[in-house]
Amino acid sequence: MSEFVDLGVSVFDADFTLNPYAYLQDLYDRKDVLGFHSDGMNFLFRFDQGRAVIFNKHCVRAMGNNEQLARLEADYAQRYPNRAWHFHHSYTHGEPDLKFKAAIGRFVADVASQASFAEVEPVFARLSAGGRLDNYIDEISRLPMRVFLETCKLPYSEDELEELHGAGCAFLKSLENFYDEALIADCDAGLARIRRYMEDQFGAIHPESPLNPLIEAGRSIGMSDEQLIANIGGMFLTSISNTVGISSAFILRSLLRDPGSLATLREQPDLVRPHLAGNEHVIMELLRRDNHVKALTRQFEEPMELDGFTIGKGEVVCLYFPGINMDPVRWRDPLALDFSRRFTGENNIIFGGSFYTCIGRRLTMAFLGNIVEGFTRHLPEGARVVEEELEVDGSWMAERIITRLPLELG
Ligand code: HEM
Numbered sequence: 387m388s389e390f391v392d393l394g395v396s397v398f399d400a401d402f403t404l405n406p407y408a409y410l411q412d413l414y415d416r417k418d419v420l421g422f423h424s425d426g427m428n429f430l431f432r433f434d435q436g437r438a439v440i441f442n443k444h445c446v447r448a449m450g451n452n453e454q455l456a457r458l459e460a461d462y463a464q465r466y467p468n469r470a471w472h473f474h475h476s477y478t479h480g481e482p483d484l485k486f487k488a489a490i491g492r493f494v495a496d497v498a499s500q501a502s503f504a505e506v507e508p509v510f511a512r513l514s515a516g517g518r519l520d521n522y523i524d525e526i527s528r529l530p531m532r533v534f535l536e537t538c539k540l541p542y543s544e545d546e547l548e549e550l551h552g553a554g555c556a557f558l559k560s561l562e563n564f565y566d567e568a569l570i571a572d573c574d575a576g577l578a579r580i581r582r583y584m585e586d587q588f589g590a591i592h593p594e595s596p597l598n599p600l601i602e603a604g605r606s607i608g609m610s611d612e613q614l615i616a617n618i619g620g621m622f623l624t625s626i627s628n629t630v631g632i633s634s635a636f637i638l639r640s641l642l643r644d645p646g647s648l649a650t651l652r653e654q655p656d657l658v659r660p661h662l663a664g665n666e667h668v669i670m671e672l673l674r675r676d677n678h679v680k681a682l683t684r685q686f687e688e689p690m691e692l693d694g695f696t697i698g699k700g701e702v703v704c705l706y707f708p709g710i711n712m713d714p715v716r717w718r719d720p721l722a723l724d725f726s727r728r729f730t731g732e733n734n735i736i737f738g739g740s741f742y743t744c745i746g747r748r749l750t751m752a753f754l755g756n757i758v759e760g761f762t763r764h765l766p767e768g769a770r771v772v773e774e775e776l777e778v779d780g781s782w783m784a785e786r787i788i789t790r791l792p793l794e795l796g
Contacts, residue, residue: 431709466574475616489603496596539592554627
């Protein structure tokens with residue numbers, strides 16, 4: 387469709403990934419342009435469009451919704467049974483149970499309020515120590531999983547932590563990459579590992595684990611242990627690794643590129659303290675400026691009118707989240723960090739919206755609140771990202787892009 391103009395660069399290009407606004411800024415004003423086209427995909431990148439699509443119940447995740455994908459999925463289901471098992475039992479598969487969804491919300495709130503972030507202190511000590519840190523990602527990436535397992539009182543060895551982290555990464559990496567069978571095979575192996583871990587733990591969950599009320603809620607609506615294992619492992623152990631830790635790297639980069647904002651947070655540390663009202667706006671602003679979520683697909687089950695264009699039934703379009711979050715129509719001076727911005731259910735889709743809203747939001751706030759507060763105390767004056775050595779994973783689109791973030795810490 388011609389209303390999707392050629393972006394002129396691959397969406398997998400490192401510079402586009404790290405500086406997308408430079409490529410999009412002239413497109414925002416063009417009324418003749420609905421979106422952009424790159425690597426064989428069409429992308430919507432404006433806020434109003436993204437929100438309209440997210441809240442349109444006829445726009446569903448593009449998975450097995452066209453004939454080619456449906457055939458592929460049927461074939462994968464035969465050959466990758468752990469992946470099929472996971473999707474079959476997922477509470478979002480078909481009609482989600484709202485009671486279970488509410489119990490998930492309570493569970494996440496419990497984990498967020500009970501979590502201890504003592505394990506983050508060595509990362510802060512490393513930042514304070516100065517010198518050169520070759521890769522911040524190595525320091526941070528396993529931490530969210532560690533905090534989650536500790537809080538849920540799930541025992542683990544260091545090897546298991548490593549394996550579960552790898553399994554989560556493999557799952558997310560395969561999410562929007564249906565045609566790359568190597569990723570699907572890795573995802574299947576990862577889900578088998580998560581399933582084995584959860585099956586081993588399930589009979590002996592610590593009586594004070596916040597998992598117990600979630601399990602009880604599931605059982606009360608008739609969920610089997612198998613379903614509970616699939617959902618707990620499939621929702622949390624898959625998503626905890628590759629989300630908040632990586633987003634903290636994007637946030638660190640944004641703060642180090644804007645010393646004035648870091649100074650503001652140093653002067654007013656309460657702004658980011660997780661337990662104080664109002665801190666969500668600051669974390670939301672940091673996530674708006676940049677985070678790990680890049681592009682998610684939707685298939686249109688019905689035609690949809692958008693800004694005078696029609697997207698036809700059956701078409702698949704990606705929502706390009708960095709473009710949506712930095713739409714200058716929605717946010718004046720979108721590249722600037724501005725802690726006076728206020729976020730409501732209507733003015734952003736940073737955590738999605740409607741049917742697929744993120745379940746991890748409160749966990750994210752607790753984790754990032756702690757991390758950012760630690761940044762303000764421990765980052766030496768003059769610290770900088772070694773931008774020219776920064777590395778991104780270019781092979782997949784949906785999430786997690788920075789793989790190496792070198793720091794000069796003075
Ligand atoms: C920086 C932090 C995070 C951001 C910006 C974020 C963003 C999002 C977005 C935009 C969606 C909607 C996807 C769609 O519409 O297709 C989503 C869904 C989801 N997120 Fe997050 N997320 C974050 C952290 C987390 C964490 C920490 C977890 C779990 C521990 C998590 C688990 C999930 C799950 C399971 C879904 C799918 C929900 C469903 O299908 O109903 N997220 N997230």
